[in-house]
Amino acid sequence: MPLQLSSTFYSALAEAGRPLAGMWVCSSSPLVAEICAGSGLDWLLIDAEHSPNGLESILAQLHAVSGYPLQVMVRPPVNGTVVIKQYLDLGVQNLLIPMVNSAFEAAAAVAAVRYPPHGVRGVGSALARASRWNRIPDYLATASESISLTVQIESEAAASAVEEILAVDGVDGIFLGPSDLAASMGLLGQQENPLVRAVVEHCLEAAKAAGKPAGVNAFNESTARAYLDAGASFVLVGADVAVLARESERFAKTFIPTPEVVERDSY
Numbered sequence: 001m002p003l004q005l006s007s008t009f010y011s012a013l014a015e016a017g018r019p020l021a022g023m024w025v026c027s028s029s030p031l032v033a034e035i036c037a038g039s040g041l042d043w044l045l046i047d048a049e050h051s052p053n054g055l056e057s058i059l060a061q062l063h064a065v066s067g068y069p070l071q072v073m074v075r076p077p078v079n080g081t082v083v084i085k086q087y088l089d090l091g092v093q094n095l096l097i098p099m100v101n102s103a104f105e106a107a108a109a110v111a112a113v114r115y116p117p118h119g120v121r122g123v124g125s126a127l128a129r130a131s132r133w134n135r136i137p138d139y140l141a142t143a144s145e146s147i148s149l150t151v152q153i154e155s156e157a158a159a160s161a162v163e164e165i166l167a168v169d170g171v172d173g174i175f176l177g178p179s180d181l182a183a184s185m186g187l188l189g190q191q192e193n194p195l196v197r198a199v200v201e202h203c204l205e206a207a208k209a210a211g212k213p214a215g216v217n218a219f220n221e222s223t224a225r226a227y228l229d230a231g232a233s234f235v236l237v238g239a240d241v242a243v244l245a246r247e248s249e250r251f252a253k254t255f256i257p258t259p260e261v262v263e264r265d266s267y
């Protein structure tokens with residue numbers, strides 16, 4: 001029986017017939033990635049934009065989660081042809097490209113994931129995990145069927161161009177980043193601000209009109225539910241590192257007496 005690659009994020013979304021819920025893996029740890037993979041969530045996003053991940057640690061995490069029935073997406077640090085080629089050759093099948101601000105930038109990402117004549121992806125898969133070292137029959141001809149591309153809308157410029165970005169052939173879906181969006185609107189740290197939420201909802205509507213799925217980052221449960229009600233097809237509702245940070249603080253608060261605040265003279 002020939003080897004087969006798993007289905008993509010968007011095939012799984014269509015098959016599920018309901019929104020997909022997932023979480024970030026930012027710890028760069030294969031062990032933590034595997035713990036999260038067995039949680040029952042629909043998908044994981046391994047982050048390399050803000051997390052200390054290199055090709056080796058991403059590969060180790062892909063290995064760790066490979067036996068679990070969920071989708072895995074990976075976010076590279078930049079929208080770059082070389083880095084995208086390396087991720088694809090590593091066997092990443094679902095890519096989330098950060099900071100895509102225009103149709104031009106979205107088209108560059110599409111070109112990076114496709115072989116010539118449809119794109120500019122370099123040909124090295126025979127020596128790479130992507131094709132399982134040429135054990136996937138016809139990998140070069142069929143690669144694009146095993147890859148999904150999601151672009152991140154996370155600035156005012158991107159939100160203004162969202163219709164054009166959605167219209168780019170090869171963009172399978174969009175993902176809203178309320179934190180950077182808020183920052184670009186002069187509202188740093190205010191991802192829950194009604195002005196930010198209104199822009200997110202505008203983009204969700206644009207995606208619906210374009211017939212493409214849209215996802216959003218929302219760690220606050222009521223916000224996540226509101227975005228799902230507004231038409232989000234997939235959400236990220238937490239992160240490994242955040243769970244660990246908040247729970248370890250809770251342990252400390254529960255068992256360690258709060259030191260008295262010592263009033264000091266000002267020097």
Ligand SMILES: O=C(O)C(=O)C[C@H](O)[C@@H](O)CO
Nearest residue numbers: 050154177178179180181217
């Ligand atoms: O702008 C956003 O929101 C995101 O892109 C998500 C962040 O990068 C993520 O680290 C959560 O804060």
